[in-house]
Amino acid sequence: MHLPRRTLLAASLFTALAATVPAQAADANTVTVMVGGINKIIYLPAKLTEVLGYFKDEGLVVDLQSQPAGVDAENQLIAGAVQGVVGFYDHTIDLQSKGKEIQAIAVLCKVPGEAQMVSTKAAPTFKSMADAKGKTLGVTGLGSSTDFLTRYLAESKGVPSKDYSLLPVGAGNTFIAAIKQDRIEGGMTTEPTIAQLLKTGDAQVMVDLRTEEGTRAALGGLYPAASLYVQNSWAAEHKDLAAKMARAFAKTMQYISTHSAEDIAEKMPKDYYGNDKALYVSALKASLPMFTSDGRMPAGGPETVLKVLAATKPAIKGKNIDLSKTYTNAFLAAK
Structure with a gap:
């Protein structure tokens, strides 16, 4: 039996529409998040949230991507290529000075989790940042960040x-290669790079911002x-999605x-710690005090960040920065 052409067209159209509905529904809860170096322990909550299933619990499909530096991640956000970034809060202030409104909707670390390292070779004449003159x-x-x-530590x-x-x-x-090859006398880095340099004896901690x-x-x-952090306009237009993301990260911070560091390391993919799981656990133990327990902005924190940036960035010094637009706890459960 031959069906009329109009009937066939209608059936084809119905099939096509039916096929797109689930995809559209899924897309509505799909978020792409760029991480400023996904293997860094400071950004561990991103992958941990995924492996613990907290994104899935919120009905989210989250695509985690990685860029080695936070500044590259923020550029992706501004361009609209990603919906969120796991990076340093200070970028929200820096970008506001450039006319861009970005806000942190979940805070993972209350301190930088970094250290100013000095190479062991340079250490005899590079004892503090007061000796930074002439150094690379x-x-x-x-x-x-x-x-x-x-810049602030030197200033x-x-x-x-x-x-x-x-x-x-x-x-x-x-970073390790730059130290070993004497291309730099020191520098700012995070765990587990800090632990690796200490283990080999190639560098020492000069200023510890992990505690x-x-x-x-x-x-x-x-x-x-x-x-x-996300664009303020995106959060305003996607309040439900923003709340789901913030809640998922808050659960991870509670976890x-x-x-223990051992429990957390067990959850992480093997390529995060390679063949030296003990070193990774050691680095993680040193880092645990830096994390927030609830994803909320610590009191007084934004003011400290603004002070540091204003001291080193002419574009921010003297600018009227509205800190209330750089973060929000509104998407987190009320205390």
């Missing part, structure tokens, strides 16, 4: 930026760092605060 210092990328913090010891050089060397193996005590001593207060 490594950062993940120019315009990155490691850049902001390095606070009376060494202006014109007196030293910053070299973008990334993190992990590329509250060290951060307060160096920066004058808590410095909220690793965060999930981290109630589990």
